[in-house]
Amino acid sequence: MMTVAVNEFLDDLRGGRMTEAPTVSVQQGQLQGRTVNSPSGKAFYSFQGIPYAKPPLGSFRFKAPQPAESWDGVRDATSEGSVCPQIDPIITKQFTGDENCLYLNIYTPNLDGAFLPVMIYIHGGGFRNGSGSASLYGADFLVEKDVVVVTINYRLGALGFLSLNTPEVPGNAGLKDIVQAIRWIKENIHNFGGNSGNLTVFGESGGGVATAILTASPSTKDLISKAIIQSGTAINHAVYQKCPISNAKKLVNILGGEAEDVDDILEFLNATSAKELVEATEKLASDGVEFGVTIEKEFGDVEAVLTESFYDVLTSGRVADIPIMIGSTSLELTLERKSDDLQDLIPEELHIERNSEQSLEIAEGIKSLYFKGSHTGVESLNEYLELLSDTMINIHTHRHVKYLVQVSNKPVYYYKFDYVGELNWSKKLLASLGLNHAGHLDELGYLFSNEMIKDVEATPQDLKMRERMVRLWTNFAKSGNPTPEENYYLTVTWLPVTHDNLYFLNLGSELSLGSNPDKAKMDFWDEVYTKYFRIWDQPRTNTEEAVRKTDIIISVTEQTPVAYQEEIVAVSVEETPVVTNEIIVVPETTPEEPLVQISETPEPVKTEPVIVDEIEVVQESSPVQVVDNNGVDKEEDVHEIEPTPVHISNGNSNEVKKPRTSNEIKMVQQPNGTPKDVIRANDPPEDDLPKNIGVNKFVNFFESLGGKK
Template identity: 60%
Template sequence: MISAVNEFLDDLRGGRMSESPLVTVEQGQLQGRIVNSPSGKAFYSFQGIPYAKPPLGSLRFKAPQPPEPWDGIRDATAEGNVCAQIDPVFAKSYVGDENCLFLNVYTPSTDGAFLPVMIWIHGGGFKWGSGNTNLYGPDFLVDRDVVVVTINYRCGALGFLSLNTPEVPGNAGIKDIVQAIRWVKDNIHHFGGNAGNLTIFGESAGARAVSLLTASPLTKNLISKAIIQSGNALSSRAFQRDPLQSAKALARSLGCEAEDVDEILEFLIATPAKDLVEADEKLNSLQKVLETSNNLFGLVIEKEFPGVEAVISEPFINILTSGRTANIPILVGTTSLEYACERKTDDLQELIPADLNLDRNSEEALAIVEEIKKLYFKGNHTGVESLPEYFHLLSDKLINLDTHRYIKYLLQVTNRPIYYYRFDYVGELNIAQKIFFSLGLKYAMHMDELGYLFKNDFQKDVEPTPEDIKMRERIVRLWTNFAKSGNPIPDENHYLNTNWLPVTNDNLYCLNLNSELTLISNPDKEKMDFWEKIYDKHYRIWDETTNQSKNEPQIDTFKKEPEIDTYQNEPEIDTCKKETEIDTYKNEPEIDTPKHEPEIVSVIETVVITQVMNKETSVSEERTEVVSDSDQIDRAEVETQITTTTLLENNDGSQTLIVTEKTETPEQAPSVKEMILEFSEPAQLESNEHKPVNDHINTNGVDKKARTSNEIKMVHNSNGAPKEVIRANDPPEDDLPKNIGVNKFVSFFESLGGKK
């Protein structure tokens, strides 16, 4: 079957292609052209296709609107405008236009070949870039019988300014990408593409966008696979710290001192795009973003407004760790040395990840610095000879650590394959040092793999070696195989002569892409283990802000999750009786292995309260209505199940967890109103390095089912009065990064008057 399709495509390329390809999409007709790739094969090119209405005038900063139809045949033989920006690579000056929402489609056939579709999202720090062929020529990919789509989206303040209002909530640039994907979904069959097989892939900021889109409700059921190259949305640099203050700073730099958001919006809409872009560059250059890890106009966690679509309205890590990302195959990786830049300071505290929220010169920060010196540097960490070691540390902070964390978290919540790679090849087609770096380092660096995936202007005067051509053929085959089937090496051959195993909890298998393909396990294990322990100790998930102005009310992040939120009004679901049917967190450990406990026997008693439905009201213990609508329930019959958990320290240093249970039915339980919440320090547990545990616990020879995540746990004081109410799946404080449900608990707790 595959050979027949290839023969058909070869016939088309051999001369039967239409000299004037014409395609009809929903908005009208498009006239494309025929292009010959470097291999001599021909393919169809359709460029400058508008996928949204031009975001001009009152539409500036706002979500994209659907495209308008056109009369007659539209010329699609030239690329559209790039977003207004300061181009640091080619023009090195102001280029582009606000009217920039265009995409390009490149296809081997328009005759219904039903080919896989690959949608490329360019990088550039959300500040610059485009899908144009000067950097992202599709030739090598299209040669492997896929349809390639490249897009432009709004960058900088034009794409990411947020006023925390329904009119300008932020993330307009990401919503541009969503609109482009929707357009592709509706129209790609006219170009020979399969709308049911869309792979989105991107690098750097494009990779952050890809990972974010796998977690966004706006792309639900649109994406089939994702390729994430050198970055993801766990990066603290990806999100704005204070969007409203960033907007005010931009307005002030242009002469507007207004504090009212409506006045600021009116002023910024009236400002010429060139002035906006140049002011943005002065405030927020790429160099400043790297130095401060603060992108003034990056992604935002949006406030929720009725009728307004939000890309993301809670921290990305919440969505990731609770299993609400798209359950699709993922291919993710990095280069061997991501970043090399001038060392501005010898203070290694600058390289402690910002999301750990450690105070400078604190005991904890200084202790981490000493460990960093031992782990990363052979000698003096300030000497010139230590620069390569410093660059590896910088690369870990900016890219590698977040990639490791992303894979680890994703492993706990998906049953789809995750393929991990490292690009380690240095050849004539590497482009990083031709664009940004001139240090003469013999490493594959940030962006270098792009020279093998795409045809670009840097290759015009380059004569690739046979090894370069072999590497290009390898990476193109890996990426397109994955887009076709979800498996990058379905069959071994001359180019792909090894097996690529997906990662597991025990082994982070990684394909090292060099002169030879090598499958390695747990790369940089010592360093990643070190950072994992640091995050276990210091990272607090509730420190992930909603990235809104400090004076703004907090967002209730769990109100709009209909597909998994069991707090919604769904009376037909009896959560007391059918817990296993709605437990979407099957891969999360219910009980974690304790750590740092003294050699004593500790006994923790918990009382699990299960609400019984009364005849008048269909309410379960799972719902917030049990509290907020508690006037409807004066007294509820309850079944009290007392669970005694005993932790034993064995002589060999291991620990044994013993659980016993008994059920009591008191004559009368306290009403919900009478439950007084008091926040106390919970016991500290550990997740056993992210390894899932069996959902059954052997208790005195009896195999018992571990508790599901749909129960309410009450810890009692010695007098029997309830001491605190928490969700059974909410972890102890020290274990928060590896568990789920935390922000829901915090929001629920604070709604009752509790304090963090």
């Protein structure tokens, strides 16, 4: 009781008693949160389950997020929203979540316009699982240092990272969710006591990769003030989808479908439940097929997160010129050893042929550098895991730092987390392997409260490390300097890296400043990369081509104006050339008959090839269902424009131009014989149909009349 009274008295001193049910206004409406207490007893405000985007349901699945909708009245913000669909990796190992999951949580010590620095956390999970839930990332300790903390959900797996290389599904929807969340925070955080001009983005593992990409993306230009990249970086070749359409086809196949065309793929996957998609994604992941980041194709006004190699953006100095903290743990990965062949651990981006002289030489260098004796067997496990950690994370982190120092005018702070305590998330796992290192995720136990370790009894040294970590991270968020002054907890001055020295802070039982971590190993890899890595060999743009056909049903009647008939065929011929191996030079002619002919007999009629704008199209008519002016179905002869050899001539019989690919336009009937969709060529009036429109514009015009895609 005495403690409660003291806390209430302190709250009064800070400017009045905290409201039990605080209400805040945002652009979409009002939110009612709640007051909670940190483990030390300090009260702060919690607002959870805030929608930052429209639910990505129905036709919005796989697409970029849309701005959140407004609501009437006061919205309850006292509990978290659903996590995004995934397989729970920790507890149930079963499907969980809901597609209506684009929510964020805000924790703040003050609502009275204090303009506190804001820390936005991006969770990890390999872009397949995770969430911003307080059960994993409780903000208690950070908020105690007078910062506003925001945690977010974003779409995962195929739901967040499917790419068909089309304007409709260009990829990276999950990253675009994060961008949309940051924009929402920028516009609204002042209502929660936060400074919209001081946003620090930080993330670990997959969240570290996402944070790195945000520093290079034009979509977040001028949005973020600082970044903390933990145990993951966008330099890592493994985080990208090399063949996103191929991955999409594999997803369809494992679900029992056979779609090849990207429109058919999208239709199939849109008709599949989220649970089936997630379970199929997990099966593919076990075979090494991951739905990760895509280098997006550029499509006019379609906003992209990343349209070129991260290497290019970084090395050319086009990353955000902001202070950055970046680092990793001493033993990042503990994956099962599947092979004793050290060639398996030569980075893929070096493009070194297996069993070549170069490959064998590098493997021998790895063996002599990392292993004291044999590189096989249980006795070499620790050395093997150090090698694995280097090739998967540490080398990329080291190279990222070296590139940053060459191009950035702002400080870059490099760290190594090497503390082993009771709050390390991986302590039990590593102890069971006989290892005494800080593992992947371990620093998070000292930054966040977590349900998994809530009953762990922390030692005094653990509590000291927690205080150090929280101070370093929040100091950086406040000023861009993690050690503005020395004190009992921060006993050293953390120097930023320079061209001559890669200074780093070793976060061990005691803090110490060092230079060039793991120098011998990093020098070896620097030499290998200098010799074999070629930036121009890396995927600089997305080159996988989308194969698609657009089915447009065109029905005409005897009363259809000839101009309409010519317009429809002109659109079709203009944008429907098809690739063929057969090249034929034909003389230039001028058609004298309409390109669409109306036959009164249902018998198929063959017509001779005609030349339109120097493109030969073989036409064929067949009976299909059409609708007459009275709405009655009847059989008419309508020409069907099928993919046929395309012959292009400029009038010179000795010159042949290469045909190009395009969409297929044809009429499609449903099993019952009726057209799937019908455009009446005499409705709307002739003057209302735009002239000289391409296929895409024609489809848009068709859809504006109420037709379906």
